[in-house]
Amino acid sequence: MGVVKEGFYKGNKKVDIEKNKLYIVNIEDMSDEGLGIGHIDGMAVFVKDTAPGDEAEVRIVKVKKNFCFGRLERIITPSSFRVEPFCPMARKCGGCTLQHISYEKELDIKKNRVLNCLSRIGGIEDPEQYLEDVYGMKSPYHYRNKMQFPVGVRGDSSKESKAESDAEKKYKDSFSAFSCQTKTVLGFYAGRTHSLIPITNCKIGHGVNKAVISAVTKWADKCKISVYNEETGEGILRHVLTRVGFATGQLMVCIVVNTKNVPETDKLVAELSREVEKYRAGGNNVKLKSVVMNVNKERTNRILGDKTILINGRDYITDYIGDVKFQISAQSFYQVNPVQTEKLYSKALEYADLTGEEIVWDMYSGIGTISLFLAQKAKKVYGVEVVSQAIEDAKINAEINDITNVEFFVGKAEEVVPVWMENHIGVYDSHSSKLHRGVDVVVVDPPRKGCDEKLLETIVTMSPKRMVYVSCDPATLSRDLKYLLANGFKLERFAVYDQFSRTMHCETVALLTRISSK
Incomplete structure (x- = not known):
């Protein structure tokens, strides 16, 4: 050739x-x-x-x-910014991309990425003049409260990446208290592949995950639980998902399986209990509160199916963001970095500048995390979300916090809001003996793809005094800001939060004010 x-x-x-x-x-x-x-x-x-x-x-x-x-x-x-990766699997694993770069430089890279997007895509001249700060973490490791591990078979060349350096062997040996040479392995895929990199202790996940990995792999081997094969669609065990309440210490373990008929799940609970107690003995305040089984029979890359079955304990855990308590199921959307999330939401609350008299709309409200945070300072908060289960979770979260000044709607905001405005703006309220006025503050926290243009049009029509935009993608944030700035809004300031340390991702929160109605 x-x-x-x-x-x-x-x-x-x-x-x-x-x-x-x-x-x-x-x-x-x-x-x-x-x-x-x-x-x-x-x-x-x-x-x-x-x-x-x-x-x-x-x-x-x-x-x-x-x-x-x-x-x-x-x-x-070597670059002056180059450092030795904290995790010896960093070069192979597709999870972290920046472990070889100093944390100070990582924050600088993220800042420049946001500024570049705002300038190049958003058309904002000298965006750094609006930047408050880049808020990093005190320790950028072991910050994730949720992990999803694909499952493989040791030595399976179709799924497991075999090459192993001396550093990797030493890394595995260092966690011998929680490891054994099981045939079943959990890990992450190498970047842009489905080659599985076995992991025993992810450096950005909660430390209890090494106990969970040890328990699940031992159980699968002892009870001969077959591993799911993507190519044939056969086998039982597909993924293992963990969630930890950092404020409460509550642990959920969810096995994702190809059938609801999984044998000897009682032995899984026993193995998990043993390994978690071993982890607790080291002075770690984590308690196994939930073991569930999610059934996904579809031949798809989607991790979770629609049906979740309780195995032991309860089907949710609880956690706090600030003083607000949240009930979290296997399928709930909940920010993965609780330490930074509280700081991020506090900044969003600061930007909203609530006095207790405001009407607030929270678009993409999810399980009500931002809505309930805002409700502590607002007169009334309305949340809207297309996922019906998320709205049910939001209502439960409002109830357990005894928050009554929130109302949630299922649907697209661009469809829900116009109906609400038609029925409420200028209508006499018998409870307050006042006319309903317009919307004071709008908060959006969209997925990575950003806001739908119809939603942006709706926000312009709503004409709020202030808008708080929480974004996980600076490119789509910049695109949406360009539209809003051309339609009656002004960028006041923004801040960047390192929500996903050791990766290129970050969160940005921006404050806009209305300068005219269009």
């Missing part, structure tokens, strides 16, 4: 880049996916596990028309 060459034109000169050839590359920047960016004769090359300032030897693995991808072979001169 001949050498594969691709090229692009630099001026009038064609530049050929050869696949599998080694090149010396200076890394200049980071992509939104956490890949280092360098250039070879003007062509952009993206390289995993590199940092800005690295001089690296890179092997080209894929060549496109205007860019290429390389694999890091060795660091020639």
Whole structure:
């Protein structure tokens, strides 16, 4: 087979880049996916596990028309920002992308990414003038309260990545109290693959996960619980999901299975109880409160099915954000970083600037996390969410907190809000002996894809005095801000929160005020 060459034109000169050839590359920047960016004769090359300032030897693995991808072979001169990864599995695992970069530089990268999006996509001139701060974590490890582990079989070349370094072996041995050479393994997929990387103690998950992994793998081996095969659709055990209430210490373990007829689940509960008690003996205040089984018979990449069955305890755990208590099921949406979430929501509450007289709408309200936070300071909060189960959870959460000044609707906000406005604005309220006035504050916390344009149109029509936008994607935030700023709103300020440490993701909260009605 001949050498594969691709090229692009630099001026009038064609530049050929050869696949599998080694090149010396200076890394200049980071992509939104956490890949280092360098250039070879003007062509952009993206390289995993590199940092800005690295001089690296890179092997080209894929060549496109205007860019290429390389694999890091060795660091020639390390960047001043390069550090030893906290987890020896970091290079293989697809979970963390920034462990090889100092935390200070990680925060700087995230800040620059947000600023770049606001400028390039949002058309905002000098966006840094509106930036309050970038709020990092005191310790950017063991912060996740939810983990989802795919299940595999040790030595299965179709699922498990076999190569193991001395550091990786030492890492496994260091958790021998919770490990054994089980045939069944839990872990994460390598980046952009379905090759399973066995993990015994994820560095960004709660420490109790190593006890859960040990218990589940021992149970599966002893009771001969087969592992689900994606290609054939056969086998029982697909995933293991854990949730931990950081404020309460309550633990939920959910096994995701291919059938509701799973044998010897009582032995699973016994194994989990033993391993969690062993973990507690180390001075850790975690209590096993819920063991459930989620049935997913579909041949899909979707992790959870629609039916969840209680095995032991209760089918939910509780946790707190600030003083607000939340009931969380296996399928509830709940922010994964409770430490940063409380800070983020406190900032959203500050931006809302509530005095107790305001009417507030919370779009994409989920299980009511932001709504209930806001209700502590508002006259009335309305939450709207398309997922009916989330609204049921929100109503329960309002009830257990004895919060009565909230009301939740199922549906699309752009459909629910106009009906509400038609029926309420200017209508006499017999309870207050006043006319209903307009909406004072709107809060949105959309998924990664951002707000639907019809919703943005609805918000413009609502004409609130203030709008608080909580975003998990700076690109879609910037797109939506561009629309809002062109339709009667002004950006006052924003803050960035490192909600997903050691990855490229972050959260941004922005305050907008109405300058005119359109």
